[in-house]
Structures are given as structure tokens and as C-alpha cells.
Amino acid sequence: MSRLIDDYIRSEDERARADQIDELAARFAERAARHDREGSFPFDNFADLREAGYLKLTVPKQYGGDGLSLYELVLLQERLACGDGSTALAVGWHIGQILHLRTSRKWPEPMFADLCRSVVKDGTMINTFASEAGTGSPSRGGKPETVAVPSEGGWRITGRKTFSTLSPILDRFVVTAYIPGEDCTGEFLVRRTDKVSLIETWDTLGMRATGSHDVVLDDVFVSEEMRITGKGEDDGGGWLLHIPACYMGIAVAARDYALSFARSYRPNTLEAPIASLPSVRHAIGEMEIELRTARSLLYASADRWDREKDARPSLKPVLGLAKYVATNNAIRVVDLAMRIVGGGSLSRHAPLERYYRDVRAGLHNPPMDNAVIQTLAGAALAETAL
Numbered sequence: 475m476s477r478l479i480d481d482y483i484r485s486e487d488e489r490a491r492a493d494q495i496d497e498l499a500a501r502f503a504e505r506a507a508r509h510d511r512e513g514s515f516p517f518d519n520f521a522d523l524r525e526a527g528y529l530k531l532t533v534p535k536q537y538g539g540d541g542l543s544l545y546e547l548v549l550l551q552e553r554l555a556c557g558d559g560s561t562a563l564a565v566g567w568h569i570g571q572i573l574h575l576r577t578s579r580k581w582p583e584p585m586f587a588d589l590c591r592s593v594v595k596d597g598t599m600i601n602t603f604a605s606e607a608g609t610g611s612p613s614r615g616g617k618p619e620t621v622a623v624p625s626e627g628g629w630r631i632t633g634r635k636t637f638s639t640l641s642p643i644l645d646r647f648v649v650t651a652y653i654p655g656e657d658c659t660g661e662f663l664v665r666r667t668d669k670v671s672l673i674e675t676w677d678t679l680g681m682r683a684t685g686s687h688d689v690v691l692d693d694v695f696v697s698e699e700m701r702i703t704g705k706g707e708d709d710g711g712g713w714l715l716h717i718p719a720c721y722m723g724i725a726v727a728a729r730d731y732a733l734s735f736a737r738s739y740r741p742n743t744l745e746a747p748i749a750s751l752p753s754v755r756h757a758i759g760e761m762e763i764e765l766r767t768a769r770s771l772l773y774a775s776a777d778r779w780d781r782e783k784d785a786r787p788s789l790k791p792v793l794g795l796a797k798y799v800a801t802n803n804a805i806r807v808v809d810l811a812m813r814i815v816g817g818g819s820l821s822r823h824a825p826l827e828r829y830y831r832d833v834r835a836g837l838h839n840p841p842m843d844n845a846v847i848q849t850l851a852g853a854a855l856a857e858t859a860l
């Protein structure tokens with residue numbers, strides 16, 4: 475009988491990649507508790523990801539990558555998160571943003587080509603540091619307090635970024651900064667120099683091994699061409715589905731743990747394992763409803779985004795809905811899994827309590843619930859106004 479996680483595999487190729495990622499996920503699962511406890515960045519996992527070619531999955535084929543589709547990205551990210559949510563979320567920003575740059579053509583081509591070649595050759599990774607203490611989530615459109623001012627041949631940037639996932643490992647990253655002379659926000663590709671410092675602030679409830687520390691830029695010089703001026707095409711933000719894929723993966727891992735527990739745990743008051751109890755079977759059925767609903771939405775949206783290239787900007791409500799349902803259902807699945815396992819689910823020697831903490835972070839990744847609800851309301855009103 476096929477496993478739930480395999481439901482959306484469509485081809486031999488996808489099967490082969492999925493098997494490869496399952497091996498990585500199993501290895502990462504063994505290291506996850508330690509990195510979570512220490513809040514340490516999993517450099518070992520990233521060395522393995524690089525070795526396995528994971529970092530170049532979404533790089534266009536013309537630059538030596540695999541040119542993966544969004545659907546395939548979701549498929550692999552979900553499986554990776556079954557092993558370690560932190561690693562999956564962190565690498566998801568990288569492979570997601572490469573996909574985004576590939577489809578939006580937001581960067582000048584030579585700049586993008588240079589990044590891609592470096593990903594393939596050196597295992598370079600990328601992320602965008604947009605969040606700041608004073609602006610709240612950048613998805614709400616706040617003006618950065620980080621400032622970029624013109625300087626001979628380029629720009630000087632000063633400010634402090636929060637939630638900077640992957641910061642311990644990146645040698646370059648994108649920052650958003652306010653440009654006072656133009657009264658607008660710009661994006662800049664910044665190299666790590668001695669003017670950039672990492673302040674190890676990331677000590678959180680969940681996703682503790684994502685290295686999402688603060689990054690301080692102290693009058694950092696970037697040359698003129700490092701300002702990303704291209705507007706590119708609106709791709710609807712499909713790449714952000716790496717986020718719900720991650721939280722679904724954690725939920726699947728929690729469900730599998732609870733199922734295995736329910737099949738094997740037989741207290742001496744019972745003739746059979748607790749999986750025979752109507753109340754436990756009810757909770758299992760509820761987990762299936764949450765998971766199957768969310769996964770069908772997630773994969774259907776990824777597939778639509780891949781196929782309906784011209785309609786991508788209009789898919790925003792659909793993509794937001796997939797994220798909303800996946801992250802909220804994932805929280806419910808982990809909760810149900812813990813109810814099935816009982817008091818043992820609280821043990822720090824079992825993974826459920828980590829899943830419980832990690833899955834909670836999904837609420838604070840974009841798009842946030844209230845934004846999704848507003849987008850859906852706006853789309854509904856616009857449609858009926860026609």
C-alpha cells in the first residue's frame with residue numbers, strides 16, 4: 475500500500491529524487507534534536523545538501539542546475555521537512571528565491587548568471603533580509619529603517635535586519651533599504667565583509683536551527699550595479715509555497731510517529747494496542763482530514779502555478795489559501811498526534827514536542843493569516859463587482 479507522503483509523485487524521475495531526499499531526511503532527523511537543543515546552525519546538513527546537489531535544484535539548466543518546477547520543489551521540501559523542519563525552511567528560502575529569480579527575471583541576467591554559476595560550482599546560497607524590528611513583517615509594506623545613501627561609484631548601507639535565516643552560512647545576501655533621495659525602497663546585493671556583523675539573537679521557541687539571527691550593516695559599501703533595479707515580472711509569489719511544504723512535512727512526520735505509537739502501544743488495561751480504540755481512531759481520521767485537505771490544495775496550487783504561466787499574478791489568493799490551510803492544519807495535526815501519544819508526547823526524548831514548537835512558526839511566515847483573509851475578501855469583492 476502506498477504511503478500518504480507518496481500521493482503526489484507523478485513520475486519515475488520524481489520517485490528517484492524523492493528517495494534520495496528521504497535518505498537525507500533520515501540523516502537530518504538524527505541530528506535535529508541536538509541542533510534544536512543547542513540552537514546551533516546545522517552546517518553538517520548543509521554540507522550534505524550541497525554534496526547531494528540540492529542547492530542547485532532550481533538553478534536553470536542553462537547554468538548547470540536542474541531547473542526544477544515549483545511542484546517538484548514542494549514535493550522535495552515536504553519530504554526534507556519530515557527529517558528536520560529547520561533545515562527545510564532555511565534551505566527553502568534559498569531554492570525558492572532562485573526559482574523566483576528564474577521566473578521573475580528580476581535581476582539583470584549577468585548578475586543572476588553569476589549567482590547561479592556560483593551556486594553550482596561553490597554551493598553558494600542566497601536569501602533576502604527584509605525584516606526589521608521597527609517595520610514588522612515586510613509583507614505589510616513597512617518602510618525599512620535601513621538606509622542606503624549614494625556614495626562614489628555605489629551606495630553605503632546602514633541598518634539592522636532581524637529574522638535573517640541562513641545568516642551563519644551566507645557570503646552574500648539581498649537587503650532592502652530606504653533610499654531617502656528617491657523616497658523609495660531599494661534592494662541591494664551585499665557581500666559579507668567586516669562591515670557586516672552577525673548578532674546571535676535567534677533563541678526562539680521553534681525553528682531554532684535556522685540561524686535566523688540579526689544582521690547589522692555598518693556603512694557597508696556596495697557598488698552601483700549591486701542595486702537591483704529590474705522590476706521583473708510579477709510571478710504571483712509562487713516560490714513562497716516552500717513555506718507550507720515545510721510545515722506539511724513536519725505534520726506528516728508527527729502523524730507517522732503517532733500512527734506507529736498507536737499501533738505498538740498496549741497498556742496492560744487493553745487486549746490490543748490503542749489503535750483499536752474508537753477515540754484514537756477518531757483522532758487518526760481527523761489527522762487524515764487535515765493533512766489530505768491541505769496537501770491536495772498545496773499540490774493543486776503548485777501545479778496551477780507551473781502550468782498557468784500567464785495567470786501567475788492572479789493566483790495570489792489561491793497560493794495564499796494553500797499556505798493558510800497548510801500551516802493551520804499542520805498545527806492541528808501535530809496537536810492531534812500529541813493527544814494520541816498522550817503524556818509521552820511531552821518528552822524531550824521524542825520528536826513530537828519539537829514538531830509542536832516548530833510548526834507554530836508557520837503562522838509568522840508570509841503571507842500571514844490576516845493578509846490571506848484580506849486578499850481572499852478583496853478577490854471575492856472584485857469578482858462580484860464585475
Ligand SMILES: Cc1cc2nc3c(=O)[nH]c(=O)nc-3n(C[C@H](O)[C@H](O)[C@H](O)COP(=O)(O)OP(=O)(O)OC[C@H]3O[C@@H](n4cnc5c(N)ncnc54)[C@H](O)[C@@H]3O)c2cc1C
Pocket residue numbers: 563567601602603604605606609610611612614636637638639640681684686835838839840842844
Ligand atoms: C522561522 C522564521 C524565519 C524567517 N526568516 C526570514 C528571512 O529569512 N528574511 C526575512 O526578511 N524575514 C524572515 N522572517 C520574518 C517574517 O517574515 C516576519 O517579518 C516576522 O515573523 C514578523 O512578522 P509579524 O507578522 O509577527 O510582525 P508584525 O508585522 O510586527 O506583526 C505583529 C502583530 O501586529 C499585527 N500587525 C502589525 N502591522 C500590521 C498591519 N499593518 N496590518 C495588520 N496587522 C498588523 C500583526 O497582525 C501581528 O498580530 C522569518 C520569520 C520566522 C518565524
